[in-house]
Amino acid sequence: MLTTLQLNWRSPDGRFEKQIIKRGVAGTNKPTERAKCAYLINDTKNKSELIIGFENSDFERNISILLQTMCTGEVSQCKAPHNDNFKLKLVEFQSAGMIYEWPAGVKHNLAQELKTAGNANVKKDEFNEAGYKYRKALKYLLSIPMDVEHPPSVVDGVTIAELTELKVALYNNLALCAFKSREYDRVLRLCEKCLDLDTRNVKATYKIGESHYFLGNYELAMSSFKEVLNREPHNRAAFDYVQMVQGKIKEEKIKYNEIVKKMFR
Known part of the structure; x- marks a missing residue:
């Protein structure tokens, strides 16, 4: 946790924090979706750029979340997941308007x-x-x-x-x-x-069948794969799953019968 300055902002989940070193331009807006931002990290001289909502890495997403709390010119000491105690400055940004306006x-x-x-x-x-x-x-x-x-x-x-x-x-x-x-x-x-x-989406029905299979819900899986085959009779992957599901159902019946036999010995 940052302690050298007064804590100015913390995200609801506690994963992001910032302490303002230099306040930005008062009364100005902050970056929102699709805003093109120029920023500096740790007093470097070369500006970096990103577009809010179109980040290319976890690091850029961390920066994006913090930039959306900043006014132009603001400098803050920041904390983010896997990136503790770095200085961030919002140099400038070009707004794309609010999302509801698009x-x-x-x-x-x-x-x-x-x-x-x-x-x-x-x-x-x-x-x-x-x-x-x-x-x-x-x-x-x-x-x-x-x-x-x-x-x-x-x-x-x-x-x-x-x-x-x-x-x-x-x-x-x-x-x-x-x-x-x-x-x-x-x-x-x-x-x-x-x-x-x-x-009637076959892809979704197929994935439901797969998920039920791996969750051990074999009857539900069978129902989904049969539905896929009704719509695509030559779907080899669904056919193979039906064979596997039948095997699992058979195994479960054998195990159940063994349990019942033990109960009445």
């Missing part, structure tokens, strides 16, 4: 860019990085206001079908990242969100 088309394009970048991370087995980008993309899409009772077919030039298709892809991709981390319960939740938007 047209749906802008949000859709940004979400698509993040999805593409996340897919590139997946190809490199960088699933944590990919997941961050997919979540950010969904944040943009979910911030588009909708009339629940009378939903339109087009919002600011973007069709609801396009928005829905991108949301489905992002939920599916996030589910893949969670699966790679063996967070099977989270996979189930994400896939259910996907199926809320596309009830």
